[in-house]
Amino acid sequence: MFKKLRNKFIWTNMITATVIIVIAFASIFFATAVSHREPVNMHRESAESSEMTERFEEVVKNDRANRLQNLGFTLIAVGLMIEFLVFGVSYYLSERAVTPVKQAYEKQKEFIVNASHELKTPIAAARANFEALGTTEQPWTDNVDMELDRASKLVNDLLTLARTDGRTTSLKKKEVDVAKIVEKRAQLVKARLGDKTLKVNVPKTCKVVLAESDLMQVLDILFDNAAKYSKSFIEVTVNEKSIAVVNDGKTIPADKLEKIFDRFYQTDKTAEGSGLGLAIAKAVADQNRWKLVANSDKKTTTFTLSF
Numbered sequence: 001m002f003k004k005l006r007n008k009f010i011w012t013n014m015i016t017a018t019v020i021i022v023i024a025f026a027s028i029f030f031a032t033a034v035s036h037r038e039p040v041n042m043h044r045e046s047a048e049s050s051e052m053t054e055r056f057e058e059v060v061k062n063d064r065a066n067r068l069q070n071l072g073f074t075l076i077a078v079g080l081m082i083e084f085l086v087f088g089v090s091y092y093l094s095e096r097a098v099t100p101v102k103q104a105y106e107k108q109k110e111f112i113v114n115a116s117h118e119l120k121t122p123i124a125a126a127r128a129n130f131e132a133l134g135t136t137e138q139p140w141t142d143n144v145d146m147e148l149d150r151a152s153k154l155v156n157d158l159l160t161l162a163r164t165d166g167r168t169t170s171l172k173k174k175e176v177d178v179a180k181i182v183e184k185r186a187q188l189v190k191a192r193l194g195d196k197t198l199k200v201n202v203p204k205t206c207k208v209v210l211a212e213s214d215l216m217q218v219l220d221i222l223f224d225n226a227a228k229y230s231k232s233f234i235e236v237t238v239n240e241k242s243i244a245v246v247n248d249g250k251t252i253p254a255d256k257l258e259k260i261f262d263r264f265y266q267t268d269k270t271a272e273g274s275g276l277g278l279a280i281a282k283a284v285a286d287q288n289r290w291k292l293v294a295n296s297d298k299k300t301t302t303f304t305l306s307f
Contacts, residue, residue: 005094005098005101006091006094006095006098009090009093009094009097009098010087010090010091010094013086013089013090014083014086014087014090017082017083017086018083021079021082021083022079025075025078025079028071028075029068029071029072029075032067032068032071033068172211172212172213173209173210173211174209174210174212175207175208175209176207176208176209176210176212176215177205177206177207178206178207178208178210178215178238178240178243179202179203179204179205179206179238181212181215181216181219182200182202182219182236182238182243183200183202185216185219185220185223186198186200186223186236188220188223189220189223189224189226189227192227193227193230193234195232196227196230196231196232196233196234197232197233197234198233198234198235198236199233199234199235199236200235200236200238201235201236201237201238202236202237202238203238203239206238206239206240207240208240208307210288210307211288214284214287214288217280217281217284218281218284218285218290218292218305219243221277221278221280221281222245222281222303222305223236223245224277225277225278225303226245226246226247226249226303229247229249229250229301230247230248230249231247231248231249232248233247233248234246234247235247240307241306241307242304242305242306242307243304243305244302244303244304244305245302245303245304245305246300246301246302247300247301248299248300248301249300249301250301251296251297251298251299251301252294252296252301253296257294257295257296260278260294261278261279261281261282261292261294262279263276263279285305290305290306290307291304291305291306292304292305292306293306
């Protein structure tokens with residue numbers, strides 16, 4: 001992430017410098033070329049004088065051509081030197097600019113990991129003591145159990161997100177049949193749909209080299225999200241390049257669609273969940289260099305995962 005930010009800063013400076021250099025040096029070159037086109041006026045008194053004049057004009061033309069050529073080479077050399085200088089300065093400044101941001105991000109990530117680990121201990125203790133109470137007819141016991149589950153899931157999601165961000169370990173990629181994986185993961189969510197319909201459009205085989213566990217994690221999140229917000233149906237379409245998950249839930253406005261992958265963001269504040277699911281899916285997709293995008297119209301919302 002920070003490498004991309006640094007590279008973007010460098011490329012922006014390089015492109016800006018290149019455009020300025022090309023415009024400036026091209027102006028100098030063409031202005032010089034135009035000024036050298038002025039004819040050399042010499043009075044021709046005889047045939048011999050005319051012949052000498054022609055020779056002189058030819059020498060002048062060759063000299064002008066050589067000068068323009070030398071000017072062109074000089075401008076190119078100077079331009080390259082300026083480009084190298086701009087690259088060096090941009091690299092140095094980008095490193096200085098990104099370093100504080102990176103340090104703050106690492107501290108935030110470390111805090112999330114440490115806080116999540118610390119929270120897991122009291123939650124586990126509370127659950128153990130709650131279970132030790134035994135069965136009871138008190139109605140609030142179900143609420144306690146539900147909230148403990150919710151807190152435990154939130155902590156696990158935070159840990160997953162923290163571990164995914166900036167992950168440097170090599171991904172375990174292998175050739176897998178995406179069609180079979182999608183069918184299996186879709187069947188797991190089918191039991192939760194009730195009267196809603198689930199349509200899965202997959203080819204007989206769809207072999208792709210990728211990290212299988214990461215794909216299943218993203219699919220589970222997308223299917224869970226679709227099941228939560230769909231009104232009557234979910235449709236999944238698979239090919240060798242992408243997986244599209246469509247549901248007929250509420251239309252997501254364009255301004256909210258841009259934030260849908262932000263952490264803790266929820267388009268429906270009354271819905272259950274922590275708002276971390278899609279953020280985790282996006283982080284996993286980015287780590288694998290996949291592209292995860294969302295589109296919403298008046299009838300459907302579509303999440304497309306492209307390999």
